[in-house]
Amino acid sequence: MESSLEFSSSLGSVSSLLTRCRTFKVLVIGDSGVGKTCLAHRLSAGEFPMRVEATIGVDFRERVLDIDGERIKLQLWDTAGQERFRKSMVQHYYRNVHAVLFIYDVTCPASFRSLTSWIEECRQNSIGREIPRFLIGNKSDLRNACRTDGQVNQEWAMSFAKAHGMMFFETSAKDPPKTRASTRLSDGEVPHQQNEVEDIVVAVGAKLKRQKKPSVTSLPTYSGSFKLPNKKRPEKEVWTCC
Ligand SMILES: Nc1nc2c(ncn2[C@@H]2O[C@H](COP(=O)(O)OP(=O)(O)OP(=O)(O)O)[C@@H](O)[C@H]2O)c(=O)[nH]1
Numbered sequence: 649m650e651s652s653l654e655f656s657s658s659l660g661s662v663s664s665l666l667t668r669c670r671t672f673k674v675l676v677i678g679d680s681g682v683g684k685t686c687l688a689h690r691l692s693a694g695e696f697p698m699r700v701e702a703t704i705g706v707d708f709r710e711r712v713l714d715i716d717g718e719r720i721k722l723q724l725w726d727t728a729g730q731e732r733f734r735k736s737m738v739q740h741y742y743r744n745v746h747a748v749l750f751i752y753d754v755t756c757p758a759s760f761r762s763l764t765s766w767i768e769e770c771r772q773n774s775i776g777r778e779i780p781r782f783l784i785g786n787k788s789d790l791r792n793a794c795r796t797d798g799q800v801n802q803e804w805a806m807s808f809a810k811a812h813g814m815m816f817f818e819t820s821a822k823d824p825p826k827t828r829a830s831t832r833l834s835d836g837e838v839p840h841q842q843n844e845v846e847d848i849v850v851a852v853g854a855k856l857k858r859q860k861k862p863s864v865t866s867l868p869t870y871s872g873s874f875k876l877p878n879k880k881r882p883e884k885e886v887w888t889c890c
Pocket residue numbers: 678679680681682683684685686687700701702703704727728729730786787788789790819820821822823
């Protein structure tokens with residue numbers, strides 16, 4: 649007969665195997681070239697990829713977080729920015745979304761102007777203010793503090809985020825933000841708020857943790873690319889083992 653010690657230790661390993669966590673689908677959208685893939689890499693693996701190619705369809709990344717004792721899995725859907733690589737996927741992108749990260753490039757005002765179209769696409773796919781949304785200005789390492797032209801004004805971006813009920817971040821998927829001590833502004837330089845990529849992960853996780861009952865999702869549990877399914881995938885319970 650199994651001793652109580654053996655029994656409880658096997659129970660312990662079973663329960664750790666079955667540690668449940670909630671899974672959330674986080675959509676990453678924005679113009680082509682703004683750095684969605686690089687940012688998704690940094691958010692999930694903490695690394696900046698050496699080589700990237702234009703995303704075709706969607707790439708998946710995952711990140712498991714422990715927030716106040718609860719395990720939360722973020723499934724990042726790194727979507728294609730180029731119309732030709734995304735048009736057949738759009739309806740799949742927007743199914744059962746729990747949060748949206750809107751990305752623009754701080755050195756590309758056109759990518760900021762496009763945000764209204766991305767918001768409109770969300771609206772057309774029933775993603776409104778009730779879904780947590782985050783505005784992220786990427787490539788802050790390329791900001792030239794002495795210039796104002798050809799760059800997205802951070803104050804405008806902040807007011808845009810506020811007007812659309814989004815949390816705002818400016819970051820670099822490539823380089824960590826300069827620390828305050830090493831950032832000495834000379835005359836004419838404009839100060840900018842810069843966030844660590846990790847700040848974004850924590851904010852998204854914390855916001856989603858407060859969600860009462862996330863809807864069910866039909867997500868694969870791996871990192872990689874996704875080929876267009878011909879048939880509708882079976883819906884999966886949102887509570888899964890991490
Ligand atoms: N300097 C700098 N370059 C970046 C940063 N993030 C991405 N890049 C570069 O920007 C280019 C485009 O990055 P991607 O991540 O492929 O852009 P994307 O938005 O996923 O593009 P699509 O897949 O076409 O939608 C690459 O050359 C990256 O190396 C950043 O924070 N700083």
